[in-house]
Amino acid sequence: MGKWKTTMPVYAVITAAGKGLRMGGDLPKQFLSVDGRSILSRTIDCFAPYADEIVVTLNKEALALWESIVSEESGAVPTHRIVIGGETRFQSIKNALQTIPDEALVAIHDGVRPYVAPVTIENCLLAAQSANAAIPVQPVVESLRLLEPDGKSRAVDRSCYVSVQTPQCFWADRIKKAYCCPYRSDFTDDASVYEALYGVGSVVVVEGNWQNIKITRPGDLLFRPWVKDR
Ligand SMILES: Nc1ccn([C@@H]2O[C@H](COP(=O)(O)OP(=O)(O)OP(=O)(O)O)[C@@H](O)[C@H]2O)c(=O)n1
């Protein structure tokens, strides 16, 4: 894989201002170590070859902790700028986008997805460059059921659905405009915010990589993408 470059500046927003409630424990999951390196540092590193600037959102309360991790990892964490996040992922991203110029491509990525593949980042940026908005997806690997309001459930055709990952990539001016709308609880990602303004069909999907899990629960910490499939 070569170093990918576009003529427009590329900004990576790595959002890491969450509390990690489903993970539990004393430290928010983005600061936990996997094989000697913090999850957040691993994630930031994935974007260093692509981004002209990396913006990381953090909670105010986590600033000192992150500073100490960066110093412990002595030079391993690529240069980045910190923006204080908000109460929701939506607010954290909004805060970061406000610091980014309009004339740029932006890749918005969860700080807890350290196993994103270079090809996923490249394909999303390329697709966003030509189609305005692109997100990585994977096929659903389990059966799916719809929960009906009357308490019954019914099987649905899983081939009609995909599972959504990050980085979600956009032209900065367009996603910034989308983020001017008021928060809604069904905004579960950046694509849903974008689609609310620009309509269904405004976001293209590209193939993600199955290793690009969102570290969410304790068992996810055992995952090692560098162990080969048997
Ligand atoms: N107010 C928030 C909430 C979440 N995130 C970030 O959004 C990403 C995806 O969110 P999720 O996995 O839900 O993280 P948490 O909100 O930390 O987890 P939980 O819901 O279990 O508390 C994470 O990198 C998280 O740090 C954020 O930047 N600001």
Ligand SMILES: C[C@](O)(CO)[C@H](O)COP(=O)(O)O
């Ligand atoms: C943005 C995301 O990672 C795409 O799959 C996901 O929607 C985040 O969800 P969460 O509610 O923050 O766990």
